[in-house]
Amino acid sequence: MDRYSKITNKNKREIVLLKALPCAWGKCRFCDYIEDNSRDRESMITLNRDVLSHVTGEFGVLEVINSGSCFELPKETLTDIRTVVREKHIQKLFFEAHWIYRSRLDEMREFFGIPIVYKTGAETFDYHFREHYLNKHADFRDAEELSRYFDSPCLMVGIQGQTKEMIQNDIRLLKQFFKLGTINVFTNNSTDVKRDEELVKWFLEEYRELEHDPSIEVLYENTDFGVGD
Incomplete structure (x- = not known):
């Protein structure tokens, strides 16, 4: 499992994948990432401390991810991150963070004392597909409502049941309401959600220009940021 990497093509930054307590929701239909969660606090704290030791501060920007939300990281790990922020001049x-934490985002801003870009797994702005098929438990009604809380939504494309029109609308809204965003091309995993190969092929051809859009990062594989397994 790779847990430290550097992103050097768009929005240069270091990135760490840490271990955390179980996701507070943990019922998204498409997600098996939560298998990286743990209840062994001591081992998590030790592992996370080792991963954070690789941060150099080279870009002055650090992304911290875990299999859930940042609010599920142990308090000791949050303190370790703050120490790294100060020592490495991040x-x-x-x-x-998941939508359910939208009212707590300022807690982290106050704790760290520096700007935080909040990502969130929106997956799609199509309410019915997000809530009734993907079981996301993120009941915002539209992109504008989501943008009141979060800076950078993560969308998924290439899922059976999606349509070209849904993807076109998602990308239009992403660019209309947000300065940053991530698009994940779905990869089959251990869940019953399946990849639509024809839809993926269409997306890759139709939105080839996104490779050159500095505001949108496209992940063709889950490990494209250099972390994960």
């Missing part, structure tokens, strides 16, 4: 953090 000027900006990227964190990810």
Whole structure:
């Protein structure tokens, strides 16, 4: 499992994949990432401390991810991150949080004392597909409502049941309401959600220009950020 990497093509930053307590929701239909969660606090703290020791501060920007939300990281790990921020002169953090934490985002901003870019797994702006098929438990009604809380949504494309029109609308709304975003091309995993190969092929051809869009990062594989397994 790779847990430290550098992103050097868009929005240069270091990135760490840490271990955390179980995801507070943990019922998204498409997600098996939560298998990286743990209840062994001591081992998590030790592992996370080792991963954080690789941070150099080279870009002044650090992204911290885990298999859930940043609020599920142990308090000791949050303190370790703050120490790294201060010692390595980190000027900006990227964190990810589920919609259910939207009222608590300022807690992290106050704790770290530097700007935080909040990512969130929106998956799609199509309410019915997100809530009734993907079981995301993120009941925002539209992109504008989500943008009141979060800076950078993560969308998924290439799932059986999606349509070209849904993807086109998602990308249009992403660019309309957000300065940053991530698009994940779905990869089959241990869940019953399946990849639509024809839809993926269409997306890759139709949105080839996104490779050159500095505001949108496209992940063709789960490990494209250099972390994960």
